[in-house]
Amino acid sequence: MKTTDTIRDLIGRVEHSLSQLRDLSPQELNTHPGGHPNSPAWLLWHVGRELDMQLAHISGGEEVWARHRDRFNLGDIGDTLGYGHTPEEARSVLLxxxxxxxxxxxxxxxxxxxxxARVTDWGEVVDTYDGEPVTRQVRVTSLLLDALEHLAQVHYIAGMPSMVP
Known part of the structure; x- marks a missing residue:
């Protein structure tokens, strides 16, 4: 299987997971099970931001966030990625x-x-992590896997019998 086919498969898995997630009410979106600072709203926002921001970084393209920013009405915190948020910052993502x-x-x-669809060299080094080179294939794969992991967390929360106190 070619790398592009694997990436397409992962994209399809993220889309499938997203499509299987039931609609959450505003209260459900902003709940914090166990007092954790990351709500389902934060997790879903972060999925979009990490896909968008990291892709723009490696592709040299623009973030799609610019078309969504005003509708989210999150202010400056909305422009961040979410990694390293303090508990207060994470709790400020209310949607x-x-x-x-x-x-x-x-x-x-x-x-x-x-x-x-445009990539011709998946082995191109696009970044470093801990001083080690990161290829385009590794970065795109990891951002899609991260999206799947965060969507799985939202599915888990959404399935809790009484997630909203």
Whole structure:
């Protein structure tokens, strides 16, 4: 299997996971099970941001966030990635619209798919991590796997019998 085929498969898995997630009410989106600072809203927002921001970084393209920023109304915190948020910063990501989150994630996924269709060298080094080179293949794979992991967390929370106190 070619790398592009694997990336397309992962994109499809992220889309499938997103499509299987039930709609969450504003209260459910902003709940913090066990007092954890990352709510389902934060997790979904972060899925979009990490796909979008990391892809823009390695592709040299623009973030799709610019088309969504005002609708999210998160201020400066919305422009961040989410990694390293303090508990207070994570709790400040309050969103009431599940469909807005889905639309942003889907547009970011479309950008990843368009990028994958254009890539001719998956082995190109696009970054470093802990002083080690990171190839385009590794970075795109890892951002899609991270998206799947965060979506799985939202599915888990959404399935809790009484997730909203």
């Amino acid at each position: 009431d619209d599940h469909t807005l989150l889905r639309a942003y994630i889907r547009e970011a996924l479309s950008a990843v798919a368009a990028h994958a």
